[in-house]
Amino acid sequence: MRSLVAGLAAAAVLLLVAGCTPSPKVPKGDGTIEPLIFMAIPSQRPGPLEESFQPVLRMLEHETGRKIRFREAHDYAEVIEGVRTGKVQIAELGPFSYVLAKQQGARITAVVARVTQKGDIPEYQSYGITRVNSSINRLADFRGKKICFVDENSASGYLYPKAALQDVGISVERDIVPDFTHGHDLSAIAVSNGQCDAGFAYNTIVDRRLLVQEQLKPDELKVVWKSEMIPGGPMVIANDLPATLREQLVAALQQKANADYLRANGFCEGACVIADGYSYGFGSLDDAAYDKVREVCRKVGEKSCEKA
CATH class of the missing domain: 3.40.190.10 (Periplasmic binding protein-like II)
Structure with a gap:
């Protein structure tokens, strides 16, 4: 009998301890624990x-x-x-x-x-660029050329350039050969190395970043078109x-x-x-x-x- 009582007491202690042990945290549905x-x-x-x-x-x-x-x-x-x-x-x-x-x-x-x-106001511009020794001097000269864009979902790398090309009678689908690089830096570099005849990238890439990083030389590219200001x-x-x-x-x-x-x-x-x-x-x-981006989009x- 004493053995039975002792066993029951020990079991009770174990249950008590288990009941006091904190349960592990489980991530909540609102993601408060996940990064x-x-x-x-x-x-x-x-x-x-x-x-x-x-x-x-x-x-x-x-x-x-x-x-x-x-x-x-x-x-x-x-x-x-x-x-x-x-x-x-x-x-x-x-x-x-x-x-x-x-x-x-x-x-x-x-x-x-x-x-x-x-x-500063959070805004920027799209540039139309080509090599400094190119015969291309305006958007109208892009016709029939291989043109580097950034991404079909990019404002300065596609949407605003497409609208500007339309304004001079050039269709992206029919009148040029588009090449999507998926990076503003890659678009500018592709123009500089001759992969494309001309292209588009946002202003800071051309004016500063690639020059500071020595991926472009100061006299390597020329800007032949600038967009209106685009909200950042x-x-x-x-x-x-x-x-x-x-x-x-x-x-x-x-x-x-x-x-x-x-x-x-x-x-x-x-x-x-x-x-x-x-x-x-x-x-x-x-x-x-x-709203201005929506207008250009339409x-x-x-x-x-x-x-x-």
């Missing part, structure tokens, strides 16, 4: 792109207490799909890819876009994130995602080049800024623009 996924359109090759965003991502981790994982995108469509399906919670989209993502039902909010200098590609956050987390992300991006703050707080050193490698940081904007008659 946040960040993705950016591939405006340049993946390695430098990921590196240039690290100061901002480290700051966001510090502000939110959440791990943020950079995920490489192979083209613009992959980023659009990521935010549309909710698999990507923070992303930098291009102006056109943002319009398309919203059209396709992505539940996202535009928060900020890149600025080169403190106080927005950094967006998913609407389905918890409200407090969304507020933290918005405040951090609007107030602290700049070289001054990042340098002063140890997230980067020296020149503190961020985002595309030569930006000061980000400036605030909202969805209404992209103008070119793209099927993807019909409901934009």
